[in-house]
Amino acid sequence: METVRQDIEDVWNGGDFDAIDALVADEFVYRNPMIEDSVRGPEDYRWLVENFRGAVSDFEMAVEQMIEDDDIVATRFRTTGTHERELLGVEPTGNRIDVTGAMFDRVEDGKLVERWVNDDALGFMRQLGLVDQRPF
Template sequence: MTTEMIELVRRDPEEVWTEGSVGVIDEIFAESFVLHYPSSPAEPRDREEYREYVETFRSAFTDLTYAVDDVIADGDTAALRYTATGTHDGELLGVEPTGERVSVPGMEMYRVENGEIVEMWTSYDALGLFRQLGVLPPLEELSELAERG
């Protein structure tokens, strides 16, 4: 099961995110899928909202690629660490295209039942992403602002 589970969860970053094959979502994610995304006020999300989430980022970074750095699996759970890279050439959450090339690390944990992903927890360096886009100042500047009160 471990090898099959690793192959299954790799399809998410490799086919869904890098290739942009959002139709794969219906193949690998259960109809009852739940996405836990702590940075979102709408957390948790379902399979259709996950598709919209992917499409939002793929339209903002049309050359988006995900490199899988590590995958481990045990029981019904797999954890995956990745690095996403792309050029900001489309609007993202109200931020107009900057043309900036970004590299963002992240991790996901998947729970699998009957050969389908039923639950996923995702976390990526959102602060780093927006700093690379120039939307947020460097941490040093934020620190100085905080000290000034």
């Protein structure tokens, strides 16, 4: 659980990209339905984090709950910030985002080996103005 918490605090919230080498295994795979291809390895992961943090100023990921079972860590989180640069092909909107989600990490020998993320993609698209705000 400590590895996941350190990744969130140091890398995602703190912007300490050098910490990635100590936290992410060479065979790491990151999967998120909002991202077309899997992210593989520390360098691709660094690129992903740099792009999200660069596009969303005042980025913050808050851990709402963490549960550990053997080598799997489940995390419920909330991400907030302001969309100020291109992100996932979307030009800057200046809109505030507030997205909840869950991720499941597999940790081996103190390093992230796999991460599956499922966040509120529809809510995210609504907040960026890409989807009509009307209820279904």
